Amino acid sequence: MSRRAVTFTRDQIAAYAEASGDRNPIHLDDDFARSVGLPGVIAHGMLQMGIAATVAAEAAGGPDRLRRLSVRFAGMVLPGDVVTFTAEPAGEGKLEIKAINQRGEAVLTRASAEYAR
Amino acid sequence: MVAVAGRTYPAVQFEIDPDRVTDFARAIGADPAEGVPPTFAAVYSLYATAPQLFADEDAAVDFGRLLHAEQEFEWSRHPRAGETVTSKGRVASDASRRGMRFVSFETETTDADGLPLCTSRALFVIRS
Numbered sequence: 001m002s003r004r005a006v007t008f009t010r011d012q013i014a015a016y017a018e019a020s021g022d023r024n025p026i027h028l029d030d031d032f033a034r035s036v037g038l039p040g041v042i043a044h045g046m047l048q049m050g051i052a053a054t055v056a057a058e059a060a061g062g063p064d065r066l067r068r069l070s071v072r073f074a075g076m077v078l079p080g081d082v083v084t085f086t087a088e089p090a091g092e093g094k095l096e097i098k099a100i101n102q103r104g105e106a107v108l109t110r111a112s113a114e115y116a117r
Numbered sequence: 118m119v120a121v122a123g124r125t126y127p128a129v130q131f132e133i134d135p136d137r138v139t140d141f142a143r144a145i146g147a148d149p150a151e152g153v154p155p156t157f158a159a160v161y162s163l164y165a166t167a168p169q170l171f172a173d174e175d176a177a178v179d180f181g182r183l184l185h186a187e188q189e190f191e192w193s194r195h196p197r198a199g200e201t202v203t204s205k206g207r208v209a210s211d212a213s214r215r216g217m218r219f220v221s222f223e224t225e226t227t228d229a230d231g232l233p234l235c236t237s238r239a240l241f242v243i244r245s
Contacts, residue, residue, distance in 0.1 A: 004146070012144060019140035021164050036181065045185050046163075050145035050156040057155065063147070063195065066155045070189035070238075110187075 001088040002059040006051055008043050010079045016047040038076070045073035048108055052085050052097050059087040059095050060115035068114040071097070075107040083107055093117050121176045122211040126169040128203050131161045135198035153198055158190045162226045162237040166206030170222055176208070178220065179243055187240035193233040202234060203227050209238070218243040 017023045022044055025032040030040045049071050057063035077083060082102040090096040090112065097111035133153060141157050142149040171178050196202055209221040224237040 006146065015140070015144040019137060019144045020160055022159075046156065046159045046188070047145065049188060050141075050147075050154065050159070053154065053156045054145055054147045057147075057151075063151050063155050066192060066195075068189070068191045069155065070187070072187045073185060 001086055002055045003084065003086045004051065004055050005082060005084045007082045008077055008079055010041065013041060013043050013047065013079065016044055016050070020044070020046065022046065040078060043077040043079075043081075045071075048073070048077060048083070048099060051083075052087075052099055052108060052111060053113075055085045056087045056095050056097055056113040056115075059089070060113065065115040065117075066113060067093075067116055069097075069112075071108045071111040073107075074109040075101065075105055077101065077107050087113065119175045119177070120211045120213075121173065121208045124173070124176070124208045126166060126173075126206040128205045129165045129169075130201055130203050131165045132201045133157070133161060133196055133198050138198045153196055155190065155192060155195060158192070158226070158235045158237055159188075161196065161202050162190070162204050162224045162235050163188070163239055165204045165226075166224045167222060167239065169206055170208065170220070176211075176220075178241070182244045184242045184244070185239060186242045187238075189238040191236045191238075193235070194228075196228065196234055201229055213245075216245045218245065 087095045095113040099108035139149040147154045204226040209223045220241045222239045226235040
């Protein structure tokens with residue numbers, strides 16, 4: 001099983017916004033995020049998926065082997081949250097992925113990957 | 118709002134810039150030496166095409182009420198930094214139920230030879 005615990009930071013969220021091009025202010029501007037009913041800036045779901053992919057790639061024996069990855073975005077991730085990502089074998093060429101925060105809540109659900117062996 | 122299932126958008130060319138790949142890899146905690154991270158597909162496939170849907174006046178997607186609910190990528194091959202790829206977006210389904218609108222947006226990305234690289238499937242939920 002591959003596992004990685006990540007403490008999300010504003011800097012990491014801002015770096016992902018810049019590199020990905022998704023500069024939606026809900027990820028960058030606390031005042032804006034609050035104005036749309038969020039507790040403050042939140043991490044991109046695609047940042048969570050990106051980290052999950054690194055864990056899946058490790059379990060698969062390298063990123064080039066990944067053939068499919070799917071997730072449902074189930075919960076918000078805020079700066080300071082600690083999310084533990086795991087990928088474990090779920091049959092031939094298949095992985096089950098989990099992403100659980102410090103309160104034991106799944107932030108990604110129905111998450112799975114397939115890889116070339 | 119018009120349901121726009123089946124609508125396709127013009128192909129978008131995207132050059133995979135090595136510096137941007139390095140920044141992206143660092144942001145997700147991947148090793149830049151391992152090449153283009155698989156989920157860089159978010160950039161060359163999904164983000165390259167989804168703005169066409171969001172700018173489509175017929176589709177009338179209210180971006181402020183939009184939630185990215187699910188995402189899937191399938192890869193035939195992972196591109197290398199420096200490649201130019203072509204992505205084409207399509208509304209696979211568009212349905213409203215219980216006051217919510219569910220838009221499934223698919224993007225096919227191919228390489229310079231027209232061979233398949235990646236299929237992105239995003240499910241957007243728009244609250245009314």
